[in-house]
Amino acid sequence: MTLNGKxxxxxxxxxxxxxxxxxxxxxxxxxxxxxLIRAFEMRCAQSYQQQKIGGFCHxxxxxxxxxxxxxxxxRPTDYVITAYRDHGHAIARGMDIHPLFAELYGKKTxxxxxxxxxxxxxxxxxxxxxxxxxxxxxxxLATGLGWAAKYRKEDRVVLCYxxxxxxxxxxxHEALNLAGLFKLPIIxxxxxxxxxxxxxxxxxSAVTDLKLRTGDxxxxxxxxxxxxxxxxxxxxxxxxxxxCRKGNGSIFLDVKTxxxxxxxxxxxxxxxxxxEVAQYQEHDPIGRLEKQLKDSHILDDxxxxxxxxxxxxxxxxxxxQADADAYPDTADVWSDxxxxxxxxxxx
Amino acid sequence: xxEIQMREALNQAMCEEMQRDPDVFLIxxxxxxxxxxYKVSQGMLAKFGPMRVVDAPISESGxxxxxxxxxxxxMRPIIEFMTFSFSLVAFDQVVNNAPKIRHMSGGQLxxxxxxxxxxxxxxxxxxxxxxxxxxxxxHVPGLKVVCPTTAYDAKGLxxxxxxxxxxxxxxxxxxxxxxxxxxPEKEYLLPFGKADIKREGSxxxxxxxxxxxxxxxxxxxxxxxxxxxxVEVIDPRTLRPLDMPAxxxxxxxxxxxxxxxxxxxxxxxxxxxxxxxxxNSFDYLDNSVxxxxxxxxxxxxxxxxxxxxxxxVERVADAIKKAIYFQG
Numbered sequence: 018m019t020l021n022g023k024x025x026x027x028x029x030x031x032x033x034x035x036x037x038x039x040x041x042x043x044x045x046x047x048x049x050x051x052x053l054i055r056a057f058e059m060r061c062a063q064s065y066q067q068q069k070i071g072g073f074c075h076x077x078x079x080x081x082x083x084x085x086x087x088x089x090x091x092r093p094t095d096y097v098i099t100a101y102r103d104h105g106h107a108i109a110r111g112m113d114i115h116p117l118f119a120e121l122y123g124k125k126t127x128x129x130x131x132x133x134x135x136x137x138x139x140x141x142x143x144x145x146x147x148x149x150x151x152x153x154x155x156x157x158l159a160t161g162l163g164w165a166a167k168y169r170k171e172d173r174v175v176l177c178y179x180x181x182x183x184x185x186x187x188x189x190h191e192a193l194n195l196a197g198l199f200k201l202p203i204i205x206x207x208x209x210x211x212x213x214x215x216x217x218x219x220x221x222s223a224v225t226d227l228k229l230r231t232g233d234x235x236x237x238x239x240x241x242x243x244x245x246x247x248x249x250x251x252x253x254x255x256x257x258x259x260x261c262r263k264g265n266g267s268i269f270l271d272v273k274t275x276x277x278x279x280x281x282x283x284x285x286x287x288x289x290x291x292x293e294v295a296q297y298q299e300h301d302p303i304g305r306l307e308k309q310l311k312d313s314h315i316l317d318d319x320x321x322x323x324x325x326x327x328x329x330x331x332x333x334x335x336x337x338q339a340d341a342d343a344y345p346d347t348a349d350v351w352s353d354x355x356x357x358x359x360x361x362x363x364x
Numbered sequence: 365x366x367e368i369q370m371r372e373a374l375n376q377a378m379c380e381e382m383q384r385d386p387d388v389f390l391i392x393x394x395x396x397x398x399x400x401x402y403k404v405s406q407g408m409l410a411k412f413g414p415m416r417v418v419d420a421p422i423s424e425s426g427x428x429x430x431x432x433x434x435x436x437x438x439m440r441p442i443i444e445f446m447t448f449s450f451s452l453v454a455f456d457q458v459v460n461n462a463p464k465i466r467h468m469s470g471g472q473l474x475x476x477x478x479x480x481x482x483x484x485x486x487x488x489x490x491x492x493x494x495x496x497x498x499x500x501x502x503h504v505p506g507l508k509v510v511c512p513t514t515a516y517d518a519k520g521l522x523x524x525x526x527x528x529x530x531x532x533x534x535x536x537x538x539x540x541x542x543x544x545x546x547x548p549e550k551e552y553l554l555p556f557g558k559a560d561i562k563r564e565g566s567x568x569x570x571x572x573x574x575x576x577x578x579x580x581x582x583x584x585x586x587x588x589x590x591x592x593x594x595v596e597v598i599d600p601r602t603l604r605p606l607d608m609p610a611x612x613x614x615x616x617x618x619x620x621x622x623x624x625x626x627x628x629x630x631x632x633x634x635x636x637x638x639x640x641x642x643x644n645s646f647d648y649l650d651n652s653v654x655x656x657x658x659x660x661x662x663x664x665x666x667x668x669x670x671x672x673x674x675x676x677v678e679r680v681a682d683a684i685k686k687a688i689y690f691q692g
Contacts, residue, residue, distance in 0.1 A: 129470035137468040137469070140472070151456055157426050158430075160426065161429065188425050192430075195427065354463075356476075359556070359605040
């Protein structure tokens with residue numbers, strides 16, 4: 018079995034040195050979060066087909082362990098920023114799913130008042146700074162978040178996610194150089210699902226062991242981590258955050274993961290086989306944690322069904338509420354643009 | 365009132381705001397140890413230290429983005445572009461991230477950042493280094509665009525820009541850094557969106573800002589001396605917001621209007637002013653609005669060619685005469 022299609026073997030994955038054992042209640046919480054993300058995304062797929070969601074919609078199905086395990090390892094005061102496949106991170110960061118559905122449906126009650134859509138979820142109160150759609154463009158923003166924390170001598174780290182495709186953008190390299198130069202407290206996390214849209218990593222990256230692209234180049238050491246394993250994600254991110262908090266600068270994590278769905282909802286997926294997808298699904302992050310919990314007698318089939326039913330009901334209720342919500346007034350196009358307003362622009 | 369250079373006025377504005385607010389910092393190429401490529405930040409490293417006056421690598425997209433990220437959490441970065449021609453390397457950060465994050469977050473975040481530096485064709489630097497970016501950035505909702513003409517305006521407007529809660533493009537001019545002007549010792553701020561009448565007159569309105577405002581004033585003096593023509597020179601000072609009421613009031617008085625800019629004519633700031641005038645003050649215009657702009661070509665290197673391409677005093681004076689049907 019290989020991860021990343023034609024890439025890295027599971028056996029080469031490096032485990033973090035530090036062993037931190039999560040409690041049963043933490044693991045149950047992660048399990049619920051992952052089930053919630055998947056149920057949310059499956060409802061999104063349906064809503065997209067029903068044309069309730071417009072624009073581009075990139076589903077997180079298969080990658081749930083990455084956001085859930087890593088966000089569990091940082092503090093509410095830490096900064097989180099990600100790219101356009103942002104639903105999972107938003108939910109893992111604790112955003113309520115109703116304003117997320119409402120945002121997807123373009124409603125006034127959306128987390129960005131219907132101005133942002135699928136790729137631009139934000140929650141400033143939860144230190145969740147988006148949701149950014151231009152590939153790689155948010156990575157320099159992460160250096161700014163890290164700069165602010167360092168400048169103000171605050172005990173914060175930045176968790177910055179991006180895809181393997183973003184690593185070929187200039188903005189990635191400029192940001193990594195600045196982070197290395199200024200020793201900023203940032204965990205750069207590539208969600209390496211093997212494909213930048215329909216182009217496999219080996220057709221896009223001159224060097225496919227991605228941590229080699231930051232270590233010697235920018236003085237930012239890298240680690241591999243199995244992104245299909247929520248507990249591994251948690252442990253590695255804990256170790257990475259500790260590394261940053263100690264003033265060592267940034268760290269890079271090459272997170273091996275896989276998306277079961279297309280790049281976006283409009284992707285016919287001709288670049289990979291059904292067998293490849295099925296192979297990864299055998300190592301499904303939810304199934305894996307479920308097995309661990311069952312083996313530890315924390316979870317049983319009855320409880321699994323109960324959780325699934327509860328979460329699906331929660332998702333349906335949020336979807337229905339968002340679906341029934343009002344669209345913004347057309348006058349609202351003039352708001353949320355300037356903080357110090359003028360002319361037709363409103364606060 | 366003391367007379368100081370425009371670069372000193374800008375320096376004073378930054379220093380005063382940095383003393384006032386610890387969240388303000390300056391980052392850019394050569395701003396710290398080199399004391400600024402054009403000496404605008406001279407002495408600031410010694411005064412504020414390397415965390416607040418920060419030498420950035422040649423990495424415009426990187427440090428512009430760093431500024432936007434820091435602004436998202438309430439810092440007030442001043443990003444110095446050695447020239448705004450280099451801001452094009454960071455265009456995505458300036459036109460996508462800075463002005464749209466507030467909007468796309470539904471107003472949850474603000475991005476109080478100033479991008480400042482020189483704009484304009486400068487000194488025979490060839491086409492890529494000679495951008496006048498006024499129109500490029502004025503086009504973008506979410507940005508504010510400032511272009512001062514005098515040392516007094518520069519200081520008051522830069523202080524306002526630093527305190528403003530939105531991204532501000534602050535356009536300076538290399539050839540004007542050494543020009544002296546009266547600047548009060550007492551603190552003052554100048555509002556955005558308020559034009560300044562740089563010269564009163566009744567025969568023709570000329571709208572010009574920054575370096576071109578000086579050209580327009582020279583043309584006005586020439587026409588006054590040679591023909592007794594009284595030109596009113598309006599300096600909008602900020603291009604977004606643009607003080608159209610002041611421009612319209614002047615045009616309603618004079619009946620004629622000429623715009624002057626160093627940028628290109630197509631979709632330029634002058635084109636926008638002309639369009640708004642024909643929409644809002646058509647009945648007051650006794651002739652079409654005439655735009656004077658750089659010629660519609662890449663900036664040439666050769667000095668006589670560059671001078672030919674740029675709007676000079678003669679070209680502006682001729683445009684004014686044409687606008688008012690002067691038969692001299």
